[in-house]
Amino acid sequence: MLEPSLDLYGEAAERVEGLLVDLLTQSRARYALLIDRQGFVILHCRAAWAPKPPSLDSLATLIASNHSANEAIAQLFGEASFRETVQQSDGVGTYVESVGDKALLVTVFDASAPLGKVKLFTKRALERIQAVLDETREAAPMADIGGSFSVHAGALLDELFGDGKTP
């Protein structure tokens, strides 16, 4: 049995993608990502003018791990988590908000986007994304990928690693 990283698919996924695009347009941020708490990218958008992003796998993993570490720090002080996570350098910044208990909304911005604007539109996008997720929660499909998945994936493992022997 596979667990959906987030109950998001079909029309709802398209609506959330639209909200990420709106977020970028309104805040003038570079990238917006919806990632799960394990660090896997669920959806991502890039502003038309933005440079090519770094590896999204690396970015998502580091953001999710950092968020988990921050949560653990908050818990040392008896809090459930920190309300928001902001990181800023001279050139670029990240703003992270929780989407329920399964996902994170990440906005990556540069000096041309004021932090206040990024926060405002990220929070607004978060509310709308949460509303979409609340609407679709009832209709989550069964994560049935068919019994042949493991056989086919196993064959690809054989192809990638050969007979598994290292010299």
Place this chain on the structure above:
Amino acid sequence: MSTINFAAREINFKLVYYGPGLSGKTTNLKQIHAHVPVESKGEMVSLQTEDERTLFFDFLPLDLGKVNGFKTRFHLYTVPGQVFYNASRRLILRGVDGVVFVADSAPNRLRANAESLRNLRENLAEHGLSLGDLPYVIQVNKRDLPDALPVDMIRAVLDPDGGAPLFEAVAQQHVGVIEPLKAVSKLVLEKLAQRA
């Protein structure tokens, strides 16, 4: 826990390399990164201290390709082995699908191996998991040490029932690196098939 991302049509698995400090967990990932074809791997991320000890984790994404229309991926992590980084180890085990336990063959590291395994069991329990229910293999590394302990002795300490697949390795020389990765990946897929 294996996750499916319907929006991006992806299926993701998380594998964690666990073991005592300096047993060779990072070396395993470096060797895998060096030997897997470019199109099947992403960037390797290492969060290290100045003296190249793992501070938080190493990360390497592997892309298996499309299976039944879903992009299938394995995310490989190491944990920091040093005893005092337990909070980090616990975080990294969140959502784990399979574990490679990297044991050290040096005689003076036998106790460290046993303590690390006990620590793994404790940290899994924090996530409501147990080693018995999780795809799990053991890699006995540094078999080239002149005073390497017999494998049977290490197994007797780490896996007295003999239930876990065990592989001998010299990770530094890329010996015995791929076998445990492939074995644990297949166990993860088998478990998925059983649940389906």
